Amino acid sequence: MLHAVLTIDDIASKNTPALVDYLTEQGIPAILFGLGQNIERNYQEAIYALQRGFIIGNHTYSHPGCSGLSMDEVVEEIEHCEEVLNRLYRDAGAERVWRPFRFPYGDKGGDKKDAIQQYLKDHGFHKVKDTQITYPWWKERGLDRDIDTFWTYGFREYDIRPGNPYKPEDVMRDMDDPHPTDSVPLFDEGAHHLLLLHAHDETEAMWPGYYRVMLGHLLDRGVVFDPPEFID
Numbered sequence: 001m002l003h004a005v006l007t008i009d010d011i012a013s014k015n016t017p018a019l020v021d022y023l024t025e026q027g028i029p030a031i032l033f034g035l036g037q038n039i040e041r042n043y044q045e046a047i048y049a050l051q052r053g054f055i056i057g058n059h060t061y062s063h064p065g066c067s068g069l070s071m072d073e074v075v076e077e078i079e080h081c082e083e084v085l086n087r088l089y090r091d092a093g094a095e096r097v098w099r100p101f102r103f104p105y106g107d108k109g110g111d112k113k114d115a116i117q118q119y120l121k122d123h124g125f126h127k128v129k130d131t132q133i134t135y136p137w138w139k140e141r142g143l144d145r146d147i148d149t150f151w152t153y154g155f156r157e158y159d160i161r162p163g164n165p166y167k168p169e170d171v172m173r174d175m176d177d178p179h180p181t182d183s184v185p186l187f188d189e190g191a192h193h194l195l196l197l198h199a200h201d202e203t204e205a206m207w208p209g210y211y212r213v214m215l216g217h218l219l220d221r222g223v224v225f226d227p228p229e230f231i232d
């Protein structure tokens, strides 16, 4: 048996309601990570997701690489997104109980890493439960202590762009690769994954219904999607 908690980044997009409908239809829980500026652009689409019971976490306002910013700038990015999220939850009539955070690009801020983790801890962000993850590198890299939400396996579907040689069949091939060079295998019997997918309209334009094909493949292979839990 293979378990997974699904996370979806860069919410919201025009396609978010269709994605949310698919997840609901299939009974796949997920944490959505919202980018402040994308929520402002696609506000009703983000409200739609909240009203269907999904959690939207903080993914900064404008998606910077945090190691290139000062501490003040990092805080500004996070707080600006917090303002957007607080307004969104209010307008959706949804209660904001859990506040997970994800760094853009997984960039934990370089020499500011400890300071940012302390900031997240002091400002009420919640750690997604990861005690089920048994990969030794998860602990070796200190990911079991970090407050932000990292991942065990990231899909590269966002790389499907005009002019890029990476194609849908490459995504599917990579998913089935038993010995990938730069990650753990996706179909790793007995594993507990934290999966990372994106909600990009650009991907939908290049590969309509990409999430149906990808997540459908996981369902076919017997992956159990667990509801996210948090460590208080």
Ligand SMILES: [Zn+2]
Binding pocket: 009, 010, 059, 063, 104, 105
């Ligand atoms: Zn992102």
